[in-house]
Amino acid sequence: MYGIVDCNSFYASCERAFRPNLIGKPIVVLSNNDGCVIARSKEAKPYVKMGAVAFKSKEDFRKNGIHVFSSNYALYGDMSYRVMTIISKYVDDIEPYSIDEAFFKLENVTSQEAELIGKQIQKEVMQQLGLPVSVGIAASKALAKLANNIVKTYPEQTKNVYVIGTEEQRLKALKWTNIDNVWGIGRKLTKKLQEMNIKKAYDFTLLSDELVRRKFSVVGLRLKHDLEGKPTIGFEEVHDKYMIATTRSFPNVLSDLNEIEERVATFANSCAEKLRKQKSECSGAYVFLRSNRFGKEYMKIGAMVHFGFATSSSITITKGVLEKLREIFKEGYTYKKAGVILVSISPNNSHQIRLFGDENPKHQLLMQAMDKLNNKMGQGKLKLANQDIKKTWKMRQEHLSPQYTTKFSDIITVNCK
CATH class of the missing domain: 1.10.150.20 (5' to 3' exonuclease, C-terminal subdomain)
Structure with missing residues (x-):
C-alpha cells in the first residue's frame, strides 16, 4: 500500500510548536524580504489572500489580529528533516515530495x-x-x-x-x-x-x-x-539538480556597481557551495540584474559566462560572473534584484582534464578546506575576498522568529522550578 503524510499549515505549525499560545490564532508567513504572504493558517485564510503584498496588508493584519512571521527556512528545513526521520521508522520506503509532504510504501x-x-x-x-x-x-x-x-x-x-x-x-x-x-x-x-x-x-x-x-x-x-487502484505511478529517483540558482531582491534599490558586485559575488559563492554539496561541477553560468518592476523605467539585463572547463571552485565561478557583470552593467539605473544561475552541470567524478587551460588543482583542496571550516564554524564564517567581510547582507526579516533547533543561541530555555 501507498500513503502520504502531509503537515497541516506547515510553516505556521512550526512557529506554533515553539509558541503554543498561538494555537488557534491566525498566522501568516512572508516571503524573502517580507515581500508577500506565502503561507497562512486556516484561521487567517478568511482575511488574507495567498500572495497578498505585505506592506499593503498591514492594516488587515492589525485589524484581524493576525500574527506575522518572516520565513525562517533554517527552522522549517530542520523540522521537515525530523518529520521525515520519524516516518522512515515505520515504513518500507519513503519519497519526500516537498518540504511538508512525503509519500511512503508499506509492504504486505x-x-x-x-x-x-x-x-x-x-x-x-x-x-x-x-x-x-x-x-x-x-x-x-x-x-x-x-x-x-x-x-x-x-x-x-x-x-x-x-x-x-x-x-x-x-x-x-x-x-x-x-x-x-x-x-x-x-x-x-x-x-x-x-x-x-x-x-x-x-x-x-x-x-x-x-x-x-x-x-x-x-x-x-x-x-x-x-x-483504478492499479499502482502505476511509482517512486521517483532523486536526481542531482541540472541548474542551480541563487536569486534575491535587495532590501533597497542599488545603483553603485561596487555594492552590486558584493551581492553578486555572494550569490555566486552560494551557488558554488550547493554545486560542491551535490558533488557536481559546471561549465557555465548566467548572471542577471533587474530594476524595480514598478519603477518608471524597467531594466532587465543578463548574459552567459563560459568558463572553458568544468569547475566547482568559488574562486573561478565568482571571478567569471563578476567580469561578465561589469561588461553588462548600465549606469543610470537603480537595481532591485540580481541572480546567478549555474548551467551545464555534470558529476565531478566524470571530470575531463584539458591539456591546455584547465583549473588550478589547488582550488579543489582550498574549496574542501573552506567547506569543512564553514560546516564546523557556521555558514559564511569564511568568505572570499570579493565578499565584504565587514558587511553581512541580510534579507529584510522584520518578523523573524528564533532558529530554535539549529542555532545554539536560540535554543529555548526551560524553567524547572
Whole structure:
C-alpha cells in the first residue's frame, strides 16, 4: 500500500510548536524580504489572500489580529528533516515530495495494519515535534492523495488518518472528488476534461484506456490506472539538480556597481557551495540584474559566462560572473534584484582534464578546506575576498522568529522550578 503524510499549515505549525499560545490564532508567513504572504493558517485564510503584498496588508493584519512571521527556512528545513526521520521508522520506503509532504510504501500489510501505522506516525510527529499531520493511505499514490484530501476535509471524523481499503471506499472517494482536485491534473487538463463533461474523478476512470492515452498521453493513462487502484505511478529517483540558482531582491534599490558586485559575488559563492554539496561541477553560468518592476523605467539585463572547463571552485565561478557583470552593467539605473544561475552541470567524478587551460588543482583542496571550516564554524564564517567581510547582507526579516533547533543561541530555555 501507498500513503502520504502531509503537515497541516506547515510553516505556521512550526512557529506554533515553539509558541503554543498561538494555537488557534491566525498566522501568516512572508516571503524573502517580507515581500508577500506565502503561507497562512486556516484561521487567517478568511482575511488574507495567498500572495497578498505585505506592506499593503498591514492594516488587515492589525485589524484581524493576525500574527506575522518572516520565513525562517533554517527552522522549517530542520523540522521537515525530523518529520521525515520519524516516518522512515515505520515504513518500507519513503519519497519526500516537498518540504511538508512525503509519500511512503508499506509492504504486505492489511488495511487495518496500515491504519494503525498511520496513527502511530501521526501520534509520534505530534508528540515529538508538536506538528499536526494528515495521513492518507490506499492502494496507489493517486488514491492516497485522495484519502489525504478526505482527511483534510473531515479531520474530526477521520481523526487525521484515513485508509481507502475497499472497492466501495474507492468508488465513493472518486465520486466525491472534483476533477480539478485530483493529484496530477492541472488547470489546462481540467479545462479539457470539463469540456468532455468529466466533472468527477470517477468520470475520468470510466474513459477507455485508448482515449485517455490518445488525448492525455501515457502520463494521463498512468494516472487513470492509479485511480483504478492499479499502482502505476511509482517512486521517483532523486536526481542531482541540472541548474542551480541563487536569486534575491535587495532590501533597497542599488545603483553603485561596487555594492552590486558584493551581492553578486555572494550569490555566486552560494551557488558554488550547493554545486560542491551535490558533488557536481559546471561549465557555465548566467548572471542577471533587474530594476524595480514598478519603477518608471524597467531594466532587465543578463548574459552567459563560459568558463572553458568544468569547475566547482568559488574562486573561478565568482571571478567569471563578476567580469561578465561589469561588461553588462548600465549606469543610470537603480537595481532591485540580481541572480546567478549555474548551467551545464555534470558529476565531478566524470571530470575531463584539458591539456591546455584547465583549473588550478589547488582550488579543489582550498574549496574542501573552506567547506569543512564553514560546516564546523557556521555558514559564511569564511568568505572570499570579493565578499565584504565587514558587511553581512541580510534579507529584510522584520518578523523573524528564533532558529530554535539549529542555532545554539536560540535554543529555548526551560524553567524547572
